[in-house]
Amino acid sequence: MLDKVELSIFHMSKSLARLIVFLVIVFTGVAAYQITTLEFDYEFEHFFPSEDTSLDFYTDYNRKFSTDVDFVLLALKNDDGIFKKDFLLKAKSLREELIKVDEVKRVVSPFDARDYALGPFGPIAIPFLHPDDESRYAADSTRIYKFQKEVGSLFSEDAKSISMLIEIQPNLSKVETDTVYFKLKDVLDQYEFDQMHTAGKVIGQAYYIDQIKYEFTLFFILAVVLVVIILSLVYKSIWGVVVPLLIVVLSVIWSLGLMGLIGKPIDIMTALLPLILFVVGISDVIHLLSRYFEEIRNGLSKDSAIKIAYKQVGMATFLTSLTTALGFLTLLTSGIRPVRELGIYAAIGVFIAFILAFSLLPAILALNPVPKLAYKEPSSLFWNKLVRKLFFFSMRNQTTVLIASLAVVIVSAIGISRIEVDNYLLEDVAQDDPMRKSFLYFEDNFAGARPFELYVSVKDSTSTLFDKEVVVDMQRIDAYLKNEYGVGFLLSPLNILRTANQALSGGHDTAYVIPASDKRFNKVRRLVSKIQKRPEFNALLANKFREGRFSGKMRDLGGLQTKKMNEELIAHFEEYPLKTIDFRLTGMALLIDKNNETLSMNMMSGLIFALLVVAIIMGMLFRSVRMALITLVPNILPLMVIGGFMGLKGIDLKVSTSIIFGIAFGIAVDDSIHYLSKFKLELSKGRSMIWALRRTSISTGKAILLTSLILCSGFLTLSSSSFTSTHYVGLLISITLAVAVMADLVLLPVLLRKIYRK
Helix, strand or coil, rough: CCCHHHHHHHCCCCHHHHHHHHHHHHHHHHHHHCCCCCCCCCHHHHHHCCCCCHHHHHHHHHHCCCCCCEEEEEEECCCCCCCCHHHHHHHHHHHHHHHCCCCCEEEEECCCCCCEEEECCCCEEEECCCCCCCCHHHHHHHHHHCCCCCCCCCCCCCCEEEEEEEEEEECCCHHHHHHHHHHHHHHHHHCCCCCCEEEEEEHHHHHHHHHHHHHHHHHHHHHHHHHHHHHHHHHCCHHHHHHHHHHHHHHHHHHHHHHHHCCCCCCHHHHHHHHHHHHHHHHHHHHHHHHHHHHCCCCCCHHHHHHHHHHHHHHHHHHHHHHHHHHHHHHHCCCHHHHHCCCCCCCCHHHHHHHHHCCHHHHHHHHCCHHHHHHCCCHHHHHHHHHHHHHHHHHHHHHHHHHHHHHHHHHHHHHCCCCCCCCCCCCCEECHHHHHHHHHHHHCCCCEEEEEEEEECCCCCCCCCCCCHHHHHHHHHHHHHHHHHEEEEEEEEHHHHHHHHHHHHHCCCHHHCCCCCCCHHHHHHHHHHHHCEEEEEEEEEEEECCCEEEEEECCCCCCCHHHHHHHHHHHEEEEEEEECEEEEEECHHHHHHHHHHHHHHHHHHHHHHHHHHHHHHHHHHHHHHHHHHHHHHHHHHHHHHHHHHHHHHHHCCCCHHHHHHHHHHHHHHHHHHHHHHHHHHHHHHCHHHHHHHHHHHHHHHHHHHHHHHHHHHHHHHHHCCCCCHHHHHHHHHHHHHHHHHHHHHHEEEEEHHHHHCC
C-alpha cells in the first residue's frame, strides 16, 4: 500500500498538488470549527480502574450509603485563638450562608456539634459552642479539650482553627459541580479570616481545570517558539521555518478537531497532546526535507529529488510513525480511561502527521521553486562537523564505547532496583502551590484530608450490627483504626450507640461510651430502635442494620505506606478473627492506590510487547534475527537510563511516570529506524560496511540530531509545569531522547561493525 502512495507522490502533477492543498484547507476549516466546541474536564472518577471488582463494590457501596468524595473541607484560623466572639460569630454567619447553597446537602461544623440528653419530651440538644454568649467560652473550651471528642476533626489541637465539612449532593454533572464551586467561592469571598483553607473534590476539579487551560495554551506557545528558534538557527531561512511548522500545526489542528467532533473533552492527560504531536510530528518532515535538500545538492531536478527523497525515506517514515503510534498504544493496557484516551488520540495524531507529510509536503514542494537553503554547502554546517566527529570517535574507540555502555547498564540496573511503586492524592500539585498548602494544613492541624472507608456486614443474616456480640467486634475494629491505623474524624454505627447512651445519662461527656452491662446495653438499643429513621443513620447503616460503614479522615502517607497498613490490618484480624462480622476496605483513595499499582505493571507489559513488535519489524526488514537484537540494544538503553535515574533520584513509579516508558520508547526508536534504513540502503548499493556506516552517520545523523534537539526542547518545556505528572513527562522523556541520540550515533555503529553480517 505504501508503494502505491509513494508512486502517486513521485508523479505528482501541479493540478493534483493544487487539489491536495484545497482539500487540506477545507479539512482544516472544519477541524478549526470543531476545536471551538472543545471543553476542559477533570473528573477524579475517570482515574479509577474501569474493569475491576473493587470499582463495582465501591459503586454499590456508594449506592447503599453515600459517596466519600462529594464534600468540601473548610478550615478557618484565628491567630488569637478560636474562642473570640468576633471570630465565632463571623464563622457562624459563614456557616449559615453555606447551608443556603442549593447543592449543599448539609454542613458539619462546630456550631452543629451537639450532645444529647433524654428529657421528658424527647432528646435535648447540648451544643458544643455558645458563640452568642461570651461568658460560656471558658466552659466550652474546657469541655471540648478535656474530653477531646471533636479535637482533630472540628477543632485543631492548638485551639486556633475550626473545621467544617460541607457535604455536596452526590453524582453531580461537571456543569453542576462547576456551579457549586462558583457558588461556594462567592460565599467564601465575602469573608476574611487570618487564614482560610479548602480541600475536596469540588475544589480540586475546578483548580485542575483552570491549570489545564493555562498550561494547555502556555506549553503549546512555548513549543512553537522553541521550534521556530531552532529551525531559524539551523536553516537560516523563512522557508525552512514556515513549511515544517505548517505541517505540524495542521496535524495538531486536525487532531484537536477530531476530538471536538467526537465530543472528547481535554483533561490533564490529553492536555499534553498538542505539544506531543507538535514535537513528534516535525521529525518526519525534517527527515524528508533533509533528504530532499541532499538530492538537490547532488544535482538532481526538483521532481527527481522529491521522488528519491520519498522513495528512500518513505518506508522509514512509515515505520517510525508505526512504532511511535505503537508506543502510545501501549497506554491501552491501562485500566484508566484518560490514559487510554491519550494513547488512542496520540496514535491517531501521529498518523495524521504522517498523512500530511506524504500529501501536503510534496504538494508544497511541487508547487514552489527549490528554496535557496537547499543549495547550502553541507560541509560548512555545524551539524555535519558534529556527526563526523561522533562517527570517527565511535570507530576509533569501539572497546571504550562498549565498556562505557555496559557501565551505564550496570549503574542503571542498580537504580532500577531501588524504584518503588508509590503515589499521593495530591502529588500532581507543586509543593508551594496554594491548593497543596491548604491540603497540608488539614494534614498538620486536623485528622487529615484523605478519606478512609471500611465496609462491615453481619455474618448471620438474622443478626444486626446492634447485637451485643457484633458490637464487641466493631469495637475491636474501632480501637484498631484509632490506635494502630491512625484514622480520625471516625464515624460508624458505634457513634449512634454512644450518642444514645450519653442521652440516657443526661448528656454527660463521660457517658459517650458503649455500656458494658447487658441491661444498660439493651436499654440503649431500644432507644436506637426508636430513632432509627433519623436521616443521619442513612450514611452509616444499610440493609436493615445488617451492613454498616466506618468512615473517617487520615493523613496521606502515600500508597506504599497505606498498602502496608492495610495488609497489617487484614493480617491482624486474620490472626485474631472477628466472630460475627466481615469487613472490606474500600473508598476512592484505596481505588487510586490500587489502580496506580496495576497500571504500573500493565505499562511494563505493554512496553515489552512494543519492544517485541519493533524487533520483529526490523528482523523482517533485514531478514535477520541478529539485526532484530541489534535494534533493541540502543533503544532499551535509554529506558534503562531513565529507570535508573528514577531509582537513584527517588522518583516513584506511579501513573504519571509509568506511562513515560511506552511514550519514550515509541519516540526514541524512530532514530534507530531512520539510521538502519539508510544503512540498509547503502549496503544495497554494494558499499563496504565502513563506507555504509560513514554515509549513514553523516547523512541521517544530521536529521537525527536536529529532530532530537527539537524533541528535547519541546518536552523540556513541560518540566516547568506545576503538575508533577507533566513535569516528569517532560524531564524524563527529554533524558530518554538525549541518551537515545547518543546510543544511535555512537553505540549503534559499533554494534553494527562488530555483530552485523550481510
